[in-house]
Amino acid sequence: MNKCGASFDRLQRDRARDLRKFALSSNAYKRYKLAQAIRHVALAGYTGVEVTADAPHAYPPALTKDDRKSIHSTLAQNRLAVSNLDASPMTALRDEMRPSWIEADRVLRQERIQHTLDAGQLGKEIGAPTISILAGGELDEEMSRGTAIGLFAQGLKHVAALAAKGKCLPVLIDPREGLLVATAAQALEVLEQVNSPHIGVNLNTGHLHRAGADIPAAIRQLKKFVRHVQIEDVAADGSGEVVVPGTGALDFAAVFEALDEIGYDDWLTVDLSGADVHPDDAARQALKFLGQFDK
Numbered sequence: 001m002n003k004c005g006a007s008f009d010r011l012q013r014d015r016a017r018d019l020r021k022f023a024l025s026s027n028a029y030k031r032y033k034l035a036q037a038i039r040h041v042a043l044a045g046y047t048g049v050e051v052t053a054d055a056p057h058a059y060p061p062a063l064t065k066d067d068r069k070s071i072h073s074t075l076a077q078n079r080l081a082v083s084n085l086d087a088s089p090m091t092a093l094r095d096e097m098r099p100s101w102i103e104a105d106r107v108l109r110q111e112r113i114q115h116t117l118d119a120g121q122l123g124k125e126i127g128a129p130t131i132s133i134l135a136g137g138e139l140d141e142e143m144s145r146g147t148a149i150g151l152f153a154q155g156l157k158h159v160a161a162l163a164a165k166g167k168c169l170p171v172l173i174d175p176r177e178g179l180l181v182a183t184a185a186q187a188l189e190v191l192e193q194v195n196s197p198h199i200g201v202n203l204n205t206g207h208l209h210r211a212g213a214d215i216p217a218a219i220r221q222l223k224k225f226v227r228h229v230q231i232e233d234v235a236a237d238g239s240g241e242v243v244v245p246g247t248g249a250l251d252f253a254a255v256f257e258a259l260d261e262i263g264y265d266d267w268l269t270v271d272l273s274g275a276d277v278h279p280d281d282a283a284r285q286a287l288k289f290l291g292q293f294d295k
Contacts, residue, residue, distance in 0.1 A: 023048030023083035027273035042078035044283035053119040055092035060118035083267035085128040087119035100137020120168030132202035136180030153193040163198035172202035177211040184218040206232030216258035223262035232271040242274040246289035
């Protein structure tokens with residue numbers, strides 16, 4: 001290779017290191033089958049997709065071997081990587097929040113744990129690096145917080161032990177308003193109890209904003225545990241509604257400054273689920289806005 005060609009290749013590699021890795025959650029396309037959603041994500045210009053391990057996209061028990069191969073091939077055809085597998089919702093079985101990790105009924109807790117393990121296996125098959133999970137669940141009035149934390153930690157330890165043997169992907173807690181784990185401090189409380197390199201944090205900016213968090217401060221507090229970031233904006237009118245990034249209340253310049261400070265350089269998945277805009281338009285608008293934050 002001549003010197004000019006070598007220099008061009010170096011410039012390309014340097015530029016690639018300067019670009020952030022933006023993905024789009026398949027949740028934006030709930031009215032589509034997963035294959036269609038993947039194509040739309042690619043056409044919008046993203047390099048990755050977060051796959052939802054629930055109906056209508058990829059609920060593990062409903063997928064045959066051929067279905068799983070088809071997902072893999074569709075991703076390859078559209079040159080998309082999987083940023084994360086979202087195993088939080090379980091609407092195919094009951095609803096988004098239940099069964100949870102902190103059910104009083106052991107059988108129901110096991111259903112949630114098994115869903116997580118099934119999602120972990122699917123994630124391995126389609127190339128996901130991590131899976132995100134429900135942050136414990138909604139705390140029942142009859143259960144103490146201490147008991148709920150204990151149940152959640154117990155379930156996570158079981159999954160972490162299997163992940164250590166290569167039988168599940170790393171599992172990420174997604175702090176969310178209204179759930180057992182809503183803040184950075186509460187996430188740290190659970191992470192310290194579990195004490196496993198296979199359990200980390202999925203940081204969703206919208207969820208933290210609704211919980212009243214100082215998002216940059218939360219990022220810095222959780223710096224050792226953040227393994228995946230979901231970019232979600234929230235309406236400035238106080239309604240809590242999801243809006244296209246850049247049109248709501250969040251200060252993304254401060255968010256990216258904090259992410260750079262902790263050295264985070266992995267996937268940033270745009271979450272548009274619930275946004276009152278056509279997903280194709282919203283996806284392109286979000287990517288255009290976020291492009292300004294490339295390093």
